[in-house]
Amino acid sequence: MFEWFVDSASTIAPQVNIVMNLVNFITGLAFILTNAALVYFIIKYRRRKEGEITSRIDQNHTIEVIWTVIPSIILTILFVIGLKDFRELRAAGQNYKEIMVSAKQWAWEFTYSTDSDLIQSPKKIKTDNVLYLEENERVKLIMKSKDVIHSFFVPEFRVKEDVVGNIYTYVTFTPLISQRQATMTDEERKAWYQITQDQKEIIPQVEDQCKKVQEKYGINLPAGTCGSYRIFCTEYCGKDHSYMLGSAVVLKKDQFLQLMNKLKEEQGKIVVSAEYGKEIYEIKGCKSCHSIDGSKVVGPSFKGIWGKPRKLADGRVVTVDENYITRSILEPTIEVAEGYPNIMPPQDLNEEQIQSVIEFIKSLNK
Amino acid sequence: MSVSSIKEFETIKHPVHEELAGYEGAKFGMWLFLATELLLFGVLFAGFAIFHAKYPVEFKLAHMSLDRVMGSINTVILITSSMTVALAIDAIQRGKRNLSIWFLVATILLASGFLVVKYFEYTAKFHHNIFPGNAQQVVIDHHTHQYGPVPSQWEGKAVDKNGVNLFFSFYFVMTGIHGLHVLIGMIVLTWVLIGMIKGKYTHWYYTPVENSGLYWHLVDLIWIYLFPLFYLIQ
């Protein structure tokens, strides 16, 4: 029954489905019984004339004990059942791959490790907003936030955990390609991944990523080798909370390895360019606060600013050059533009990324 | 309107008056209110305990910056003031209005003494660049009481500036809110004093005096916990 609402795409999902169905069944039964009694009493005992005889019985120890004990037993059983599957949800087990998840307003960044050390190194493969997973391989996502509290949720995997700034939190699961994803027709895929025109600009990462992988990396994905599920942020985090979405893409082993190789290649030869800068602008959350058409959103627009003087909140005037942009990305609170709020969080971009953003901003002068 | 006994007073059929609840009721109400104050400060004590556990080294280092002498003076002041307010209540219970007035005055003066000492403590901190949320310095030597910037190591252990900062945040917030309660207590006691001077309280009606005394004892009690926690614990 719960299966009607959402796909099952992890090894724990069928168990959670059973528990959900059980809870639905028990509560449904309780609902029906109590309300049937309610309706029955309303009909049977409705007042037909004045002065009717009514019972004076106002207690009955036997019945009261029964209706205390039986619900207590049922509730204890429910607790135990819920607990069992929960412990499995939280147990990573012995063999798992770690993936670092970094959440920030309003984007996700994933760092893949080929072994189990956690150290962030520029050599590790990173992806933004789209998480690539190998089917049937257990993973543990180790998560931390760069700013406010976020929450990582993929309904089809049945996992969710808040992502906070002071400690690492985790979710662990073994992803699968769900039945439905394996058998959807092209028509059905189109309908499921359908989003509005505006959404296509804001959250392209929730479109059919299986298709994207095929198109962008030329990897052949026959039916049943790829499933693409939505990632939601489920802890209110500000303006673009509802746009902090991603996709979790589950691939069969072969296809997954092909993709990882392609990503390694691609990221190995990052070329500093305005196009890459534009990509950064879009996927790292910059566009939520800075426009490129001159309009004021939260922070200053990037249009036509390169090389021009800018007045700061403390009265100084600086030129918008490489240094200014670099400082504004890494330590934005030091030089706040006049008339704008001092709320930009520092961004964790590497050298190539910053240079590309600079190229992109330059290109907006035209 | 005059009455000649507590009983008659409590059964006066005046439509609406605090005395509806009677002396016992008013005291009961006060105790209930004091319970809320305990919970209010309880949050702060819980928070302090949690961060003390997280930053044991930093809290130990930072607490050396607190002046035990001033802290002790304040403790003596408050305990004495609890005594004087109790004596004020005792005096009015025995009908000795003038004596009660003097004890109330003494309590209020002692309370202002507390606040004066607090003022000196806080300004000393500010002088040494220690502000709530931004503690730049700390005592780095027990013996010389020399202030210096927060060190990165102390007694062989790493020091996290955040931990030092959090200690002082708790210090200022907890002693500050306590100080606010001292001020409130002073205002309440002054109001009672004025009533006492005007002759409102007698040996059979002194409920507000007693309840204010209760409040003052709570303020003292909270300090009794604050003082060792911040100034004494090693």
Place this chain on the structure above:
Amino acid sequence: MAHAVAHEHDHNKSYLEVGRSIWGWLTTTDHKKIGIMYLFTIMIYFAVGGISALLVRLELIAPGKTFFSPDTYNVLFTLHGAIMTFLFIVPGIPATLGNFLLPLMIGAKDVAFPRINLASYYVYLIGSFISLVSLLSPADTGWTFYAPYSMKTNGLVVWLTLGAFIMGFASILTGFNFIVTVHRMRAPGLGWSNLPLFVWALYATAIIQLLATPVVGMNLVLLIFERVLDIGIFNPAKGGDPILFEQFFWFYSHPVVYIMILPAFGVVSEILPVFSRRPIFGYKAIAYSSLAIALVSFLVWGHHLFVSGMSDWARYIFSFLTFFVAVPTAIKIFNWLATLWKGSLEITATPMYYTLGFLFMFTIAGLTGLHLAVLSTDVYLHDTYFVVAHFHYTMQGGTVFALIAGLHYWFPKITGRWYNKKVAFWGWLILFVGFNATFLPQFLLGLEGMPRRYFDYLPHFQTWHLVSTIGSWFNGLGYVIVLTNLLVSAFTGEKAEANPYNALSLEWQTSSPPPETNFITTPTFPASIYDYGTEGKEEDTSKTKKAV
């Protein structure tokens, strides 16, 4: 020989006829007038909170930007939550019906501390104004103010939280006032085992108000210090712990939901016996379960933190305790059903059909709580629309419907008049259908995985959002009809008698409306104020209890 002198307090005049000027009302210490002032004020805020809800739902009628920007939407849901929680539902039944009825029900002339009662109203009022100053640059934090977002965001968060802090004081003042009243002001002969269940409910609620409120008060003060002084306690960048804010916040905010629902349960326990002509079944069980719920409510706050990063063991313990608190609540439902059994149900009476509707909605509310108590299902449902639906069923389907049921039931007592019964019925019907149409689909959205507090959503969620928005229009329309009926009838309704229901509890043994000092002569108590059953009685004793 005494001359006839105009007596300062004419005990035969109703309370409405004394002190009629505005100044008379504003400086009154009469608990009845204070209750009415609270009622007017919370209802105005209910309207404001309700309009913001309608606007929230309006935006969600279709995916994408429909009418508002994301920032405006975030402000709207914050306003809705903050106003409804702090300005409406926390004072809610205790400050309105509770204030009016508590002394009447125990045979007292007023509460223990009438001037503190008036003070609580002004503290509440001032607190509400302070929180509304934030509208100048509204907060967008959600009513839960989670750090670090609430520390950094623009907007007058400090004003909003300061207002909430001050209103918390009003809650505390009411709390200890009611406790002392119940302990010390009962008329001679009224023992604890004969107290009306509404009084038990108010008493249990007052305990929670007293003990839980200071915790959120201090939490909000710490948040204010974070914003103003940057103290760092909740700031991960300064070594602080944002989850600590959540722990302190929910330590209050879980018990607060019992502040909201316990008085509602009390209202139900008063109405059902009268309109079933049956004694309340399981008086002791209902009374003690109210206390049990109050106590256990302090032990379950962690269930709001099941996916917060808290330790796993803490999650097991809180889940277990959460099931524990479900048992007394279930027992109450069974007791109420048993009260209907072999009764003579006046189902066309307005308070009765409201209450029967409450039973339907509260079973949904309570049972869906189980999905959230079970750890493995909560992981999925947490922070989705399932939770939103659950708490609206408890707060609106539960508390608000009970408040309105109580307003109708005690309307003759409070105003001395009747409301228009036909309008009342149609209002209820539209309200009932509208409410269920708004929130039932939200359970489905939750099961589909639709997250909360989302300005925009993926198109496949649209169907149920559309139904819910349309439902909200009927929900709103229902309130307009119901509340207008009550307001207009308060001035123009036909006169009502002192005890139109032949009810046994004390408030009905005095005139409608009551005199200023409630009772002209000290009331005496029947053996049981729930002795409505007629079987085996020679004479229906409830019929003989006519008003003075």
